Amino acid sequence: MSGIASPVEHQVIPARPGRRDSRRSAALRLARRRESLLIVMTVAVFSITTALEPSFDTSGNINFMLESAMPLAVLAVGQTMVCLVRGIDVSVAPILGIAAVSTGFLAQDDGSSYVLMLPLALAIGAGLGVVNGLFVTYARIPPIITTLGTLSIYAGIELSLVGSSAVQTLPASYSTLNTGTLLPDISYLLVIGVVVTILAALFLWRTTLGRALYAVGNNVEAAFRAGIRVNAVLVSAYALTGLIAGLAGLVYLVYYRGAEGGSGITENLNLLSIAAVLIGGTTLTGGKGGVVGPFLAAIFITVADEAVLVAGVNPDWQPAGVGLLLLLAIMLDRNQSGRRSLREVLLARHPKLPLAPPNEATP
């Protein structure tokens, strides 16, 4: 509906603050970024909960929360890639699951080390992602329908891989990865998550393909005319999402010390990753955002979840809470074209039809 946004309205690249502006407005812009808001909100939720329940603020608990956010955080970084090109992938949860169970079984049965399993997990994820990308790009099926279809196919594959068993015992090296810390209080899992996010951010900012993702998401036609191979970029976006989802599978395996038939799906990781992307300030209309916001949003969701548990709310309501957060995030986002903020809706009840029809035919 929003059509293709003009490049004037949307900056292609999340400008690094402070290049041309005065120092003061640069600071202001930094403060108004979604990432800053997320950090403030996370700290706020954490402080309030600590005030009510002092045991919340122990280094063990902080570590635990950061660790438990990592499978989701890595998955959200992956989900960002397709969202940048106006896509969506609701098959990331079973991709994570397939990667987790297949590497998990190899590790359990043959004692394969995670160094060997990493390429396998990445390859599985990328392969499944490419399938999504081909359907979206060449069969031109809308992303949500494509990935709903592959969601049921991949979930079926995951279940049939597992059968009636489950991955329960992993070699000792995996436990070291889980419990070990690089520095005191900084666990390996957190380091992995941060490194993945930094690599993904560098990829988006510093490589041709990364820039092409923004260009295609912003304006397909302009990107095409600028000589970008649009279809190849689209398939790459889905491949990257799959690849990172495969990596998230390995993180999942290490964090949960096992995997089973419904891994990824039972934890609602599909919705949670989309929610993290949107709350992190990356839009589903493409070409805007980055991976740092979704990463921080995943941590925020996890901390908020824990806080709500501490407050004594029935955990059954957790999906509803995330659903509401998702609604709130898209309502607050005023940057998307054609979007009306709550205030606008309340003040102007009768939207006027534009005098001239827009140039583009809308779907």
Place this chain on the structure above:
Amino acid sequence: MSDLQPQARPRKLRRFDVDQRWLAALVGILTVELLVFNLSISGFWSGSGSSGWLGTETFTFTSIIALGVMFVIFTGDIDLSVGALAGFAGIVMGELHLGGMNIWLAVVIALLVSAGIGLLQGLIITFFKLESLLVTLAGQFILGASSVAYEGAVPPSSFPHTFVKVFGTGTVAGIPNQLLIFAALALISVLIVHRTRFGRQLVLVGHNRDAAAYAGIRVSLTRIRAFTLSGLFAGIAGIIIAATFNSVTDYIGTPLLLPAITAVVLGGVNIFGGSGRVAGVIIATFILGLLTIGLLDDGVGNNATSMATGVLLLGALTVKGVMDRRIGLPSLGDRLRGRLPPASSAHSPEAT
């Protein structure tokens, strides 16, 4: 899209051709399927057992949900909350009945609640100009969680005998009640879409929202009505599920979303809205339903059946896409090379 072109008329005729051919193909597939099951399943025609051709308890509710989503897809939106809403309607009905309410009153209230939830989602989507995809995705999870929380420790079950008979297991002259309810709803849907002003508005809104607005159609109202109908149909499906299994659980609804959407697009309704035939959707629900019956009868598990649904969805859309393009709809490459104005983008999530 195509009506902007000077050569609009021949293209429109050929477009009509696609719909006709698709319908013919669906009838063909259904015939083949019936023949195959006629040979492979003994007693296929004889009864309404779970492997008979009237073994509707395996798919009628999916078909009813599909009819509801169809209205929304016609307008170019999508409703991902219908499965969860069906489950929620069943839970509401069951809990009200457990609380001592008359079962029929509980049914009416559950239907009103589900239509109201559809209405609310439509209002949120049109008032705030949000993507239906996201709002209904959030709705799916809110409804799912509400079902779990409302249901409590003991899921409602053991409904009155007459209720179970009327909406579930009963038959009239050998035909299951569920099938009769579905037939009635299907007939109503055909009449709404193809014989009323609202139906024409529905399709035009999906075909070209701006054109509809300039033609004086209240686009938002039309979309809201579509979402309300979708909610109501999901509610009816939820009641039928409750009666068929004589119990409701929180997780029963959500998996029905995918087969319902599959039935709609397999039935030839354009996923971007604006074209399609209700008859196609009705035939497609039978194709899918019989496939489920056949696969389950062959001893294939639920898991593989759901995989087959996914394969069918992607396969049908790929084939339909190829057919559409052969017939002369502009391809993305054509549009980008400037031969045609940009139309709907396959890569826009909102286009769904």
